[in-house]
Amino acid sequence: MSSTHDPAPATPRRRLSRAQRNRQLLDAAWRLIRMEGTEALALGRLAEKAGVTKPVVYDHFGTRAGLLAALYREYDANQTSLMTAALQAGEATLASRAAVIASAYVQCVLSQGREIPGVIAALAGSPELDKIKREYETAFMQACREALSPFAPARKIASAGLWAMLGAAEALSYAAATGAISAAQAQDELFETIVAMVARNA
Template sequence: MSPTKGRKLAKPERRAQLLDTAKEILRECGADALTLGHLAERAGVSKPIAYEHFGTRDGLLIALSQEIEDRHTEKLRAALNTAAKQLDAIAGIISAVYIDCAVESGEEWQAISGALRGNADMIATQQQQVDDYVAMIKAALSPFSGVPDDDLRLRCTGIAGAAEAIGRELIRGRTSEAAASSNLAALIIDSTKS
């Protein structure tokens, strides 16, 4: 039995426990098995507690998606803060962190995204996540770019799309981590040039 199962926890701790349990269910049983009732039972809490935290199954899936994105953003921010101020170093960090996150949670993210396909709240959440990611990489690449600001934003949007596609190729076993990372870094470097 988990040390937090059934024990009274502060709301943020309980939410974190529920999200961890939801990820376990996703990995072991797939997205179809992830219901608030199953989550509550597996976490050792009552159904109302699960509903209080997420409202609906879609709310839970969106919270999982946001948690994955927040983790990715924090890893990227931390890595960029310690990076050498050179284009190849920045590009290498952006690509390595993205590929690392794809390996770490790519299958979970794909299952969540698939389960919420067409959900208006998920579409809005994903768009905000992309916008935030684009802004972060644009800020990191801006000192090395000679292209106009709007063009760099569009190129960073393309980088985000390429990163997602390369991540899918990796998850499907169609490329290695090293090849995925080095090719994404090459795209980033090429996209920054005038």
């Protein structure tokens, strides 16, 4: 005879789809970096934090480099989506487009807090991952060139100017992310940098 103290049968856990599991793992990875730093981002540690077995994590990312690449791709996709939508909705003026680029870059970095600088630093430590980063940087600069070229005196933007703009964007955004300057200061300074860069392309 069954006792009234017998435990109730466990409710079966809902199985996540591959996309849902991937989302769960990426969210856990961002949290892990936020709490413990990029150095702690090992696949085994991620499995522990996400409450899954190691093979699940290895199936999704393969290696630590694969996980870092996935995190960077997500960051870049968010940045690209934000900037593209804002450019399409904004006015076709230099001031509007410079403001959109400055705001999108800074806000996307701030949305990841202090995590993304660590991810980017880790990417730079691997030739394979640095190549991925450079490809996304090139795509970002091309989007900026297309948005800004109509306002340059020569109707084109030199690559050197775009690299300088990107360097300023990274430095200012990370300064804002660490609290060295405010987000408004970062955006204002980047805006002025972009406008000056366009004006120099005579």
